[in-house]
Amino acid sequence: MKHIRLRDLEVSRIGLGAMGMSHGYTGAGTDEAESVRTVHRALELGVTFIDTAEVYGPYTNEELVGRALKGRRDQVVLATKFGLISHSGREGGTDSSPANVRTAVEGSLRRLDTDRIDLYYQHRVDPGTPIEETVGALAELVQEGKIRYIGLSEAGPDTVRRAHAVHPVTAVQSEYSLFTRDPEARVLPVLRELGIGFVPFSPLGRGFLTGTIRSTDQFDPTDFRADNPRFTEENFRHNLRLADEVAAVAAQVGATPAQVALAWLLARGDDIAPIPGTKRVARVEENSAADAVRLSDEQLARLTGLPPAAGDTHNESGMRMMER
Template identity: 45%
Template sequence: MVEVGRIKLGSQGLEVSVQGLGCRDLSALGKPEPDMIALVRHAIESGVTFLDTSDFYGRNANEIFLGKALKGDVREKVELASKFGLLFADGKLDIRGDPAYVRAACEASLKRLDVDCLDLYYQHRVDTRVPIEVTIGELKKLVEEGKIKYVGLSEASASTIRRAHAVHPITAVQLEWSLWARDVEEEIVPTCRELGIGIVAYSPLGRGFFSSGAKVVESFSENDFRKRLPRFQPGNLEHNNSIFERVSELAKRKGCTTSQLALAWLHHQGSDVCPIPGTTKIENLNQNIGALSVKLTPQELFELESFVPGDAIKGDRTAIGTAPWQESDTPPLSSWIAS
């Protein structure tokens, strides 16, 4: 097994495993809970100690599951991250960042996870009705009260990140970043690096695309949200698969899988980047860890990036209504004070 190293995430002191584990699917319907707990503990024993969840995953079920997985002395071995802000209200997706909701959400997550403190707490999506200063102000209070250690944002614009960071240091920004999603490289990543903010890359395998290309759709269940994503629609999918095949050829020359190559590319983007691939299979987890042993030369990085320039993938990366970072600007603080 490849040794999983450690990195400093952000500049406030948080240290995490160089690769994390996205836990969203571990509590999915039909997944045997003992097997999924065994996977979490295998990850921790292997050195993957940065665990990512949210109160939105499974509508609270994922946090409850992870709380069970961390019973005993396991909690002290991990860096636990959760998120708030996405919810269903009256059957519709909503986003909230008002102070009362921030506090209530945090306290509910602590109870479900059965922990006293979260290592990292993100705003899952930015509430464009509430000035970001107001949301971060409440998170700052939670830090001062010892309920969370570090503050993060997810899918936030550069201006939102700057405004938030001015109120309380932001430790990490979680964003979709992979060979499949490179829109963040122009503005968001440089902003994080300027401010000393760590980068957590979710869906580093292109929502499973780099596992098997177009064939991945054959594994989608009837209610898999990916079936709604434009990039998996006919026409777009065939075009995108031609890119997968080029990446796959380089992977064969490197003696690794295509998914390992895609992960290795992210690991080569800097020591401030932590991908958090998710899986429900131990063999896939081991394979993801194996990506850490894939070393890319500058020429190979150039070749790989030439296959997938920023505008190469066809179709939007998100479904309608899921609020990518381009839609995350909030009103000025003065508007909230005036109201």
């Protein structure tokens, strides 16, 4: 597994998103032993970048990751996120007030069973707290050694610039894939101007780009994709054509659709470290092998030229929480 740098932080070229082990997807939380095996197998394959958040569960995913990394903590760059849970009971969906940041980090350190968090992200921009105040509190945590680096998630260019002026931002995490190209126009140019790394989440389009999702009947009622606009009937049928194009390229190169989707992302720059999520050993083996897939210029152009996916990436309330 190759490594890259997110600003000053070295990580494996492909990471592991842990959310689906406990939260959000069909089958989440049903096989903790397999999830732990998946983390251990990722480490064996050279994956050193593990991503979680306090809101996943809530809390249970951090606890799972903490157990999985027992005795292995020094092998990984451990990332988690705060700000979607208010520990003071504040309403509105976000709370990145300095007091909440301090409460949140102590909880995450305890659940992850660690003395430091390598990369600590604001999960969503909080319109009720100036970003300067939030980053000021995070900078204090860096000085105290509780976190090593600061990140933002789904932050727009203005927020990124303002945050970076207070303390260097190491990485911005946003949804990015052949299924979601939004960051290309506004966010990525600013990150590259400032030397900030980029971490695409949902790099497989929430499973759509794997080619294995052919009907929403595959989702159980707890699966957030069941009412996601991208997965509604008319949009779903349109988006299947994108998945089929990825599968066609995969057949040409002798790889899986998931590996091709990740290889396309890796070809977008050496400052990008996607974090495909899975709770299965076989999938982490498949995803990690994408590091060796090489796409021709023609294949890259074919994929880059695919039309946009139909439908918003989140429901209405979720879209309001993102700066794009």
